[in-house]
Amino acid sequence: MRLLLVEDDAMIGAGIRMGLRQEDFVVDWVQDGRAAELALASETYAAVLLDLGLPRKDGFAVLEDLRRRKNRVPVLIITARDAIADRVRGLNEGADDYLVKPFDLDELAARIRAVLRRQAGRAEPRVTFGELTLDPSAHTVTHRGREVPVSAREFALLEALMHRPGVALSRAKLEERIYGWGEEVASNSVEVHIHNLRKKLGNGTIRTVRGVGYVIANNGDAPCQSAGSSS
Amino acid sequence: MSIRRKLLLALLSALLLIGLAASGATWFAVHKAANDVFDYQLQQMALSLRDQTMQNQVELFPGFDYDFIVQVWDPAGSLVYLSNQSIVLPERGKGFETVPVNGKDWRVFTLSQADKTIQVAAPINLRRDRAVSMALRILIPIMAAIPLFALLTFLIVGEGLKPLGEIAAAIRRRAPNSLEPLPAAKLPEEVRPMVSELNGLLERLREAIETQKRFTADAAHELRSPLTALQMQTQLVERARSQGELRDALEQLKAGARRASRLVEQMLTMARLAPEATLQEPAALDLERLAASVVAEFGPLAEAKAIDLRLGRVEPARAIGQEQALHTLAGNLVDNAIRYTLPGGRVVVEIWSDEGGAVLDVKDTGPGIPAEERQRVFDRFYRLPGSGVEGSGLGLAIVKQIADAHGAKITLGETEKDQGLKVTVRFAKVPASA
Numbered sequence: 293m294r295l296l297l298v299e300d301d302a303m304i305g306a307g308i309r310m311g312l313r314q315e316d317f318v319v320d321w322v323q324d325g326r327a328a329e330l331a332l333a334s335e336t337y338a339a340v341l342l343d344l345g346l347p348r349k350d351g352f353a354v355l356e357d358l359r360r361r362k363n364r365v366p367v368l369i370i371t372a373r374d375a376i377a378d379r380v381r382g383l384n385e386g387a388d389d390y391l392v393k394p395f396d397l398d399e400l401a402a403r404i405r406a407v408l409r410r411q412a413g414r415a416e417p418r419v420t421f422g423e424l425t426l427d428p429s430a431h432t433v434t435h436r437g438r439e440v441p442v443s444a445r446e447f448a449l450l451e452a453l454m455h456r457p458g459v460a461l462s463r464a465k466l467e468e469r470i471y472g473w474g475e476e477v478a479s480n481s482v483e484v485h486i487h488n489l490r491k492k493l494g495n496g497t498i499r500t501v502r503g504v505g506y507v508i509a510n511n512g513d514a515p516c517q518s519a520g521s522s523s
Numbered sequence: 524m525s526i527r528r529k530l531l532l533a534l535l536s537a538l539l540l541i542g543l544a545a546s547g548a549t550w551f552a553v554h555k556a557a558n559d560v561f562d563y564q565l566q567q568m569a570l571s572l573r574d575q576t577m578q579n580q581v582e583l584f585p586g587f588d589y590d591f592i593v594q595v596w597d598p599a600g601s602l603v604y605l606s607n608q609s610i611v612l613p614e615r616g617k618g619f620e621t622v623p624v625n626g627k628d629w630r631v632f633t634l635s636q637a638d639k640t641i642q643v644a645a646p647i648n649l650r651r652d653r654a655v656s657m658a659l660r661i662l663i664p665i666m667a668a669i670p671l672f673a674l675l676t677f678l679i680v681g682e683g684l685k686p687l688g689e690i691a692a693a694i695r696r697r698a699p700n701s702l703e704p705l706p707a708a709k710l711p712e713e714v715r716p717m718v719s720e721l722n723g724l725l726e727r728l729r730e731a732i733e734t735q736k737r738f739t740a741d742a743a744h745e746l747r748s749p750l751t752a753l754q755m756q757t758q759l760v761e762r763a764r765s766q767g768e769l770r771d772a773l774e775q776l777k778a779g780a781r782r783a784s785r786l787v788e789q790m791l792t793m794a795r796l797a798p799e800a801t802l803q804e805p806a807a808l809d810l811e812r813l814a815a816s817v818v819a820e821f822g823p824l825a826e827a828k829a830i831d832l833r834l835g836r837v838e839p840a841r842a843i844g845q846e847q848a849l850h851t852l853a854g855n856l857v858d859n860a861i862r863y864t865l866p867g868g869r870v871v872v873e874i875w876s877d878e879g880g881a882v883l884d885v886k887d888t889g890p891g892i893p894a895e896e897r898q899r900v901f902d903r904f905y906r907l908p909g910s911g912v913e914g915s916g917l918g919l920a921i922v923k924q925i926a927d928a929h930g931a932k933i934t935l936g937e938t939e940k941d942q943g944l945k946v947t948v949r950f951a952k953v954p955a956s957a
Contacts, residue, residue, distance in 0.1 A: 307755035310775075
């Protein structure tokens with residue numbers, strides 16, 4: 293899951309990024325409101341962590357503009373402003389959650405997951421599709437009742453595919469979801485991860501939709517079907 | 524001593540004095556007038572007896588006990604007539620005399636004629652008594668009025684002092700932490716200056732408290748960031764899964780602790796400088812020495828960052844101030860310069876003076892401060908947006924406060940090559956006597 297972190301304090305930003313990476317989130321970090329808008333315009337994020345007191349453009353203004361453009365990306369406000377009025381305003385302007393500094397990294401990760409879950413319309417913490425179950429907080433993948441060890445990237449890739457099952461994602465989209473800025477992406481890395489996942493979960497779990505990309509399949513053992521039936 | 528008692532005493536004493544003086548004056552005046560009148564009577568009486576022959580003792584005015592006596596002598600010197608047997612006045616010259624007879628003073632008028640000498644006399648105390656009774660007639664009502672006057676004074680003074688009591692009551696009624704001004708609208712002219720001074724004091728106090736409150740609120744808010752960072756950094760240490768991660772996390776934790784302690788240190792400096800703080804023990808200081816010691820102090824820090832920190836132009840320069848505060852001022856400027864200058868850069872401290880006074884320059888090769896930000900950077904907790912440098916946001920605020928307390932002027936500018944920041948602190952000229 294790729295997140296945008298908007299935080300002007302260098303230490304806090306570095307800390308959050310490191311902590312969330314340990315939770316296998318992909319984090320892009322910007323330090324002011326304008327940069328946040330640029331990033332939001334050019335990339336797709338699963339969620340935004342937004343500080344309020346930002347240079348160049350205030351967090352509230354960023355949020356307001358985001359919602360005015362009908363961008364529905366989940367936004368968690370992370371701020372030192374603890375006044376009730378600020379919390380109410382943040383939530384009313386379209387934030388999905390409001391976290392007051394100082395906060396616990398575990399709590400932050402849990403809240404991000406909760407927001408992502410709500411966004412996907414799920415109440416259940418685990419994502420299940422067919423015989424495949426993902427536990428985002430424990431980072432475990434269960435296939436046919438058996439836990440399958442996967443790397444952080446492989447997990448992120450599966451998570452992206454299972455976010456909206458049946459919708460095919462291009463290689464570029466997948467790369468975007470699992471790599472943050474400045475991360476070295478080998479030209480065939482997505483293929484490599486897909487290959488590894490197929491080895492672990494069975495060939496049919498992830499199907500290739502020719503000319504489009506990849507889609508998660510209902511039955512890992514079913515033979516590859518044509519692109520037409522995948523939506 | 525209360526105003527009321529003081530006024531009462533003063534007024535009553537004045538009244539008493541006036542009464543006594545008036546009585547005294549009356550006594551003198553009456554005494555004088557009585558003398559004239561009695562003397563005239565004696566003379567008239569003597570003249571009226573002039574043509575009468577008084578060969579025998581005749582009852583002049585029978586059945587009446589006279590206050591005065593009449594004696595007539597013949598030219599041979601024997602007493603022809605005596606109105607009162609018990610008192611015999613000696614025959615004397617002429618005109619008015621005061622003569623003691625039988626232990627009593629008598630006023631005597633002697634009229635000498637060829638055929639007889641007539642003497643008419645009256646006791647002196649008669650006229651004295653008259654004067655005294657006249658004087659008492661003045662004094663007694665005044666004395667009698669004293670208690671009434673005292674009561675009235677007491678009441679009037681009390682009424683006059685009422686506004687003071689009302690102010691006291693107004694102060695008493697206030698909430699202990701209320702700094703609202705006292706109502707001054709209906710106060711008498713004499714009390715108004717006092718109340719307006721008091722209100723001025725309250726206002727200054729309120730401002731000072733307001734400033735402190737704002738500072739405390741800002742400070743609490745500012746402490747949140749380093750504490751958030753620290754909390755996160757400790758958690759990252761806890762979570763570290765490898766030696767490498769642990770080392771990174773510990774490094775960050777150390778930096779976080781340094782930042783927090785620096786912020787607290789700067790806050791303490793700021794609090795010590797508090798708005799009202801005046802210069803303690805100002806003295807004429809050699810700024811060259813001060814600049815040299817600051818450069819020496821920050822040498823290791825500059826070296827660690829590969830920044831060339833050095834003294835530039837150094838000339839004798841003196842300013843009046845407090846050494847510790849000026850050291851903090853110069854130190855903060857140098858610290859800032861090192862912070863914002865990239866490795867390989869240079870920070871130069873210069874000290875010199877001209878006819879205007881001493882000048883301290885700190886120049887760096889950092890990014891400088893855009894002209895539109897140059898006022899705001901002196902605000903407490905303001906950080907240059909996007910500078911990416913971890914500062915307390917107090918450094919320049921402290922510099923400004925110290926400069927203000929010293930009457931020194933700070934200007935932010937560019938260095939000669941239009942690159943980097945040049946901070947100029949211009950001190951007031953030291954008078955020749957100092």
